[in-house]
Amino acid sequence: MSFAPGHITIQRYLLLSAGIFIMAWGCKKDQISFAGPETITFQKPAHFPEPVYNFENNPLTREGFELGRKLFYEPLLSANGKVSCGSCHHQSAGFSDQGKAFSIGVDNRPGMRNSPALANLAWYPAFMADGGVNHIEVMPLAPITDTLEMHEDLAQVLQKLQQHPDYPALFEKAFGSDSITSKHFLYSLAQFMSMMVSANSKFDRFLQDKAILSPAEQRGYELFKINCAHCHTGALTSDFSYRNNGLDIYSEDAGRARITLKEEDHGKFKVPSLRNVALSTPYMHDGRFESLQEVINHYSEGIQATTNLDPSLAPMHFSEEEKADLVLFLTTLTDEEYTQHTELSDPSVLR
Numbered sequence: 218m219s220f221a222p223g224h225i226t227i228q229r230y231l232l233l234s235a236g237i238f239i240m241a242w243g244c245k246k247d248q249i250s251f252a253g254p255e256t257i258t259f260q261k262p263a264h265f266p267e268p269v270y271n272f273e274n275n276p277l278t279r280e281g282f283e284l285g286r287k288l289f290y291e292p293l294l295s296a297n298g299k300v301s302c303g304s305c306h307h308q309s310a311g312f313s314d315q316g317k318a319f320s321i322g323v324d325n326r327p328g329m330r331n332s333p334a335l336a337n338l339a340w341y342p343a344f345m346a347d348g349g350v351n352h353i354e355v356m357p358l359a360p361i362t363d364t365l366e367m368h369e370d371l372a373q374v375l376q377k378l379q380q381h382p383d384y385p386a387l388f389e390k391a392f393g394s395d396s397i398t399s400k401h402f403l404y405s406l407a408q409f410m411s412m413m414v415s416a417n418s419k420f421d422r423f424l425q426d427k428a429i430l431s432p433a434e435q436r437g438y439e440l441f442k443i444n445c446a447h448c449h450t451g452a453l454t455s456d457f458s459y460r461n462n463g464l465d466i467y468s469e470d471a472g473r474a475r476i477t478l479k480e481e482d483h484g485k486f487k488v489p490s491l492r493n494v495a496l497s498t499p500y501m502h503d504g505r506f507e508s509l510q511e512v513i514n515h516y517s518e519g520i521q522a523t524t525n526l527d528p529s530l531a532p533m534h535f536s537e538e539e540k541a542d543l544v545l546f547l548t549t550l551t552d553e554e555y556t557q558h559t560e561l562s563d564p565s566v567l568r
């Protein structure tokens with residue numbers, strides 16, 4: 218799923234309109250916290266950098282968030298009324314589509330890329346493996362209009378919601394008008410997506426001196442810092458740059474070059490976040506690796522001298538013990554509070 222370069226201008230416009238960032242974060246706590254049934258606040262985890270998205274034009278409210286949450290799990294967003302965002306982004310799998318290399322869209326056809334785990338989206342400067350979407354407020358347009366995903370157009374979606382018995386009143390409560398506009402639709406989804414904060418894995422607690430890693434995890438972390446962290450950086454585990462990590466001599470998927478049209482970007486992909494990575498099998502843009510062991514084997518022996526290979530990469534030749542330690546370290550990024558948080562779950566399913 219990705220926008221053709223021609224669409225970028227719309228996104229640029231929205232980006233520019235995002236304006237300057239002035240915001241009081243409220244009290245600083247370390248996890249997602251929904252202050253109670255009435256109110257809701259976005260709290261930057263103390264060990265995270267400043268987020269990219271600041272709600273400046275879209276003040277976060279309980280009603281706006283709940284509407285976005287309902288819409289995320291709403292199959293009416295698709296042409297056949299069967300596929301919701303949650304169909305390809307399962308909370309229990311860190312909001313990935315665990316076990317599927319390519320997700321299945323409305324026409325029972327596989328998509329173009331592997332469905333990634335979603336977390337900490339308010340910190341993303343760009344979305345998709347090629348960075349083809351550059352603002353969280355327009356992000357839903359890509360899957361909705363993608364013929365291999367929801368294959369619907371926005372006007373149809375808005376019309377279906379307008380005719381629904383519940384939605385007009387929910388939009389009224391959230392945005393003060395029961396006439397459903399694309400702006401309010403996108404704002405509510407942006408509110409939900411921004412609240413998808415994963416910041417309470419063992420790795421997070423370790424970064425805050427609240428947990429200690431086992432000796433094997435610690436060894437894995439030392440290897441990770443030396444070999445991986447210049448790309449999978451910091452608490453977000455990504456520097457959000459576009460790199461080629463040596464998968465194919467010539468990548469079938471042009472990656473970043475789909476957007477920039479530059480040969481030097483061919484086969485480069487956004488460095489993915491590794492949050493909840495143990496839950497988001499299979500791996501890479503095309504889901505080619507079934508397990509974390511296979512991923513580590515790739516970095517250890519499989520890196521090829523590909524077109525545009527990142528200059529920092531060459532086969533890393535880990536011992537078997539080092540490979541196992543790295544896998545153990547990666548599992549410390551699993552955040553069960555996040556994958557089980559009832560506030561992020563499908564509101565139509567009673568738990």
Ligand code: HEC
Binds near residue numbers: 301329367
């Ligand atoms: C048919 C499966 C499918 C559906 C439905 C779907 N997605 Fe996705 N989603 C994907 C795939 C595949 C990608 C990766 C696309 C790419 O990188 O080009 C993705 C990427 C994303 C990303 C970017 C993640 C990143 O790492 O940059 C976000 C955010 C997202 N989806 C949110 C949504 C929302 C919101 C909806 C509903 C409006 C939705 N998705 C519906 C499969 C799906």
Ligand code: HEC
Binds near residue numbers: 333346446459
């Ligand atoms: C030069 C930058 C770079 C370095 C160094 C690097 N990676 Fe990556 N990594 C990437 C890119 C880019 C991708 C996405 C490639 C794709 O989607 O095809 C990726 C993908 C991954 C994935 C798959 C994530 C998913 O959800 O599909 C894992 C796991 C991973 N890397 C772990 C590691 C580990 C462990 C190391 C160190 C041993 C490492 N990486 C070193 C750039 C890097």
